[in-house]
Amino acid sequence: MANSDLMPVDDAIDHLLRQARPITGTESVALTNSLDRVLARDYTVPADVPPADNSAVDGYAVRAGDLSSDAMLPVSGRVAAGEAPGSLQPGTAVRIFTGSEIPAGADSVVMQERVSVADDGITIDALVSEGQNIRRRGQDLARGELALAKGTKIRPQEMGLLGSMGVAEVEVYNRLKVAILTTGDELVDPGQPLAPGQIYNSNRYTLQGLLAKAGCEVVLCETLADTRDETRSTFKRTAVEADLIITSGGVSVGEEDHVRAVLEEDGNLSLWRMAMKPGKPLAFGSIGDTPVLGLPGNPASVLVTFLVVGMPLIRACQGRTAISGHGEQMPAGFSIETPSVRREYVRARKGIGDNGPVVNASPNQSSGVLSAACWAEGLAVVPENTTIGIGDTVTYFSFAELLE
Ligand code: AMP
């Protein structure tokens, strides 16, 4: 295959997104258990948050018009947070605390540091402007506005916002059910001895970790021998249970590459060599109605292709609306002297160079080297047909952003 047959990474992602069918099943979960789930409906604000004007400081509620210089104001009441506020008698002050509702008739709060307290009242040593130190009713959320849109992933702050609106049960999409199928006659599970020719299966654990972070439910995790029959029967069985099947290995064009062959014979297949490094071969297709994402076999390729092309697909299938991050622009602390037609995703992490923050690359970028990914904290992008010199700007994606 010539280099011109390599599919640009962005085209591959677009193709996957066009094929993605967002999950439709929903469930109601307790707010406490809603972290990392995806909202299955819009949430509009049922009542103003906060529900009433309240004090931003500890101090005294007054009416600005009552104050002349050196006026002594008697303290006519006290409102602690959680108490009904009552009303302010004209010409007096009410002792008030952060979060206390403002008494009717008061229009300002003077912080206690600006007040001298005597037996018969308070004097204020500052100018008071109407409305000062008052947090307005509805300043966070106004009744009727859209607070959170369907398709939003729930982070801690969304949990809090839903709580502030009084939501106890949240309507979310069902978790995406994913099957992991690692392929290869050479694979042995950790805990077993290795015979000549065998290696330990690492991809299944990388994928388990990635899918857990991505908020998916791993419904099945099996290792397949390199035979057509086993690949076919496992695909058919798995497709019934899973919303998405992710495989590793077996997607090249050798005679032991049965993932590709079974998709072609029993489902449908789009197979590309992507213009991506690491991770050239990628298969995508379906068995029955279940999409199958066939990742390459090399351990670093699995990680990188999952993060770069797998995560956008997964987000779309999860019903999320925010599909891709932006990364950040950083000066390179490494150089790439030979341009490549493939876009390279360099295992990298931030460091400090002579002139400030830089992105450093792990020295060994081989697709079989997973230790470089453990050193790394993200991926730096070297665009197609480009060289990089020290100090040139590159886009850096942290693993955290790639998995958001
Ligand atoms: P394949 O695409 O099946 O030819 O695999 C490419 C390379 O990745 C080979 O060196 C495999 O031994 C290796 N490999 C495939 N699957 C795994 C796995 N689950 N864990 C570790 N290495 C793997």
Ligand code: MG
């Ligand atoms: Mg193989």
